[in-house]
Amino acid sequence: MKKLTLFLAVLLICNHVLLAQKTALLINTYNRSSTSLNGQWNYIVDPYENGYYNYRYEPFDQQENPGKGAYFLNAKADGPTDLVEYNFDKSESMAVPSDWNSQSEKLFYYEGTVWYKKSFDYKKQLDDNRVFVYFGAVNYQADVYMNGKKLGTHIGGFTPFNYEVTNLLKEKDNFLVVKVDNKRKKEGVPTLNTDWWNYGGITREVKLVETGATYIADYVVQLDPSNAKLIKGFVTVNGKEASDKNVELRIPELGIHKKLKTDKEGKVSFEIKQNRIEYWSTNNPKLYDVEIEMEGDKLKDQIGFRTIRTKGSYILLNEEQVFLKGISIHEESPFREGRAYTKEDAVQLLEWAKELGCNFVRLAHYPHNEHMVRLADQMGLLVWEENPVYWTIDWENAATYENAENQLKTVISRDKNRASVIIWSMANETPNSEARNIFLKRLAKTAKQMDPTRLISAALEQSAYQDKPNVKTISDPFADVVDVLSFNQYIGWYGGTPETCKEIQWVIEQDKPVFISEFGAGAKQGLHGDKGTRWTEEYQAYLYEETLKMLSQIEQFQGCSPWILVDFRSPRRPLPEIQDGWNRKGLISEDGKKKQAFSVLQAFYNNQGLQKK
Incomplete structure (x- = not known):
């Protein structure tokens, strides 16, 4: 028993040391000297994780002599009698960055481990320079190895990370191996249940960043x-x-x-x-x-200067009231199936938002790629960034909190100099409980300590006021913490019909700006009929008309970001001939065709007197 206890303690210490090797996030890799590792990577699908565990289910990377069965060693047979049961160089390849789901039909629904390998040569510009390998994002857990040595483990599918590889690099024949595991976990952030596709893989850029010794x-x-x-x-x-x-x-x-x-x-x-x-x-x-x-190390950036604050029920940008004409966006490519990751993807999504009349975008439900916020800076779009604390997570698990806080800290670190970013969102549609309230308050405190220049919010949920079903309010304790009182509501879709909106009254007791972070209805582009028939473009457009009238009656109403700009994949949406695996609440179809509701929201944003005095 003592030997077992000692063994487990050693394992924990080793794991801690491995995790601790991750270096602080490199800021502004946009403008640093770098070498891309994007392109074709060899891969091996490993659902049983044979390349990570031996037959006793002991991790190879915690063994002094793991043997050639460890995939991260990129081993080759030394001769005709040598047994090595894998070969990266003879395996198939896929594009990085991207996701495996959209690149291989056999991996469309796959959740598990895929190993990636990239071979490359590299010569430093100066002998005493330092080199880091930088990942824009890997979903969800990444175990990273350089030339057979473990660099560390990163958890979280939407945040960047990097490791120093200076002492491991060679001028010839380097190999970088990444074990990627996108299995959903109860203790994960996000957790098991989400309403978007769980794209697996190295989903954003990979590059080597070279710096001076200091x-x-x-x-x-x-x-x-x-x-x-x-x-x-x-x-x-x-x-x-x-x-x-x-x-x-x-x-x-x-x-x-x-x-x-x-x-x-x-x-x-x-x-x-x-x-x-x-x-x-x-x-x-x-x-x-x-x-x-x-002293010779020079870094450039493009930075805008502005103030953002609230005053009573108003949001003030440079001390002038601003109404947030927004739309929610998922990180789904408008040009091809799969995760969005290119600058061209970001340009198209944000240009559609501008065409809609938006001055604001909600990047849901996780940190998006850096192209989005940098382009928003250039295009004059205000941005809501969101931590993936989504629906019901493991509120009382200390490791879950640390995970959520780490993801929040990372996105703040990356984007703290972006003028476009005005709101850090702590969560989306989380149920009220004491453990949850403590969890979110800690996150909000962390965000304020790291960045006191921006606003705090969360997408909350509405409820009945004094048990009156047609009178709605916000009774969430976290409403006392946020700067902007945001909530989602789907009157007319998940409850009632668009006509129901005419019957609803709102009692908002908090003296804060009210922002409707979601509303909407599903519609199959090209499906037409009576405005009372669900899934038609006419129903969706009618719901938008009635919802906007209803929301405009809220005295503190200062903007909205309807759900959502473009249809996106979701395994929760199986209805044949209508959804077919897509959430149909987009104002634009997955193939870029606008629905009638696009024009309804566009007219509201462009023609209505929105600046309240």
Whole structure:
């Protein structure tokens, strides 16, 4: 018994060490020197995880001599008598980034382990430079190995991560192996049940990022939320000699050239008074070129300056009231089946939103790829980003909370300098309980500590007011925590018909902006009939008309993001000849054809007097 206890303790320590090897997130990989590892990767489907466990179900990567059966070793037979039961180089290949579901018919519904392998050569620009392997996202768990050595494990399907590989790289014949497992888990974030497709694979870009021996690791350059004439922030430097480093911050168009010096922790904070700032807005998405230089290491970014806050029931952008004309978006490609990951995907989705008349997009229900927020910066679209705390997760599991908090911290770290991002959302449609309330409050506190410049929200649910079925309210305790009171409602679809909207009254007791994060109805594009017949374009359009009238009666109503821009795949939607595995609530079909409701919402956004005085 003592030996078993000791063995388990050693396993836990080893696992902790392996997980701890992940380095801090590299910020702004957009503008760093990098080499793409995108393209064709060899893969092996491994539903029994034979490449990870031996026949005693012991992990190979926790054994001193795992033998050639471990797939991460990329082993080859040494001779005709040598037994090796896999071969990456002779296996099929698939594109990275992408998902396996849309690339192989036999993997369409597959949930489990797939091993990926990429071989490459690499020569550093300078001998003392450092190199990191960066992943935009892998769904859901990634065990990463370089040249047979484990780099670490990352959990979470929509957040970036990286590992330093400087000491493992060779000039010739490197191989990177990734064990990808997209099995849904009760303790996962999100959990077992979601209303979108569980695309597996290396779903965003992979690249090698080269830095100096000491490099600019992180920075914030933002307006002080209480003083729009003050640019504040920090720069951190990473390396053995990070202290007492000379750092220069330049914003040439504003005539800013600030000389700084890092402290013993490699960090320096700054404040810069500036009276000539042209503020970023939806009508004028002004971005400034920002340069940060540290003794030869130079990093550029494009940053907009704006303030966002609430005052009573109003949302103020640069101290002017803004009505959020929004739409919800899933990360589904508009050009092909599968997960969206290219810049072209993001351009099309956001251009449709602009055509709709939007000044705001809700990126649901997880962090989307970085193209989306950077393009939103350029296009003047405000953004809601969401942590995948969706429906019912394991609220009392400490590891589940740590997982959720890590994903939240990562997306904040990645996007904290994006002017477009104004709302961090903690969750979507989560049931009220004491454990859940503690969980969400902790997340909100973390978000505020990391980033006090943006608003906090969550997609809550409405309920009956004083047991009156036709009077709706928000009685969720988390409503007291959020800055923007957001909730989903589907009157006329999941309850009643569009006519029901005429009977509904709202009693919102919180003195906060009210934002309707979802409403909608399903419609098969091209299916026509009476407006009282479900699944027709006419029914969906009629529901939009009646819902918008109903919502406009809410005194604190400050915007909405109907569900959803484009039809998307979901295994929860099997109705033959109508859904066929697609959620049909999109205003645009999966093949890019607009439904009648698109024009209804477009007219509401473009023609109605939306700015409340």
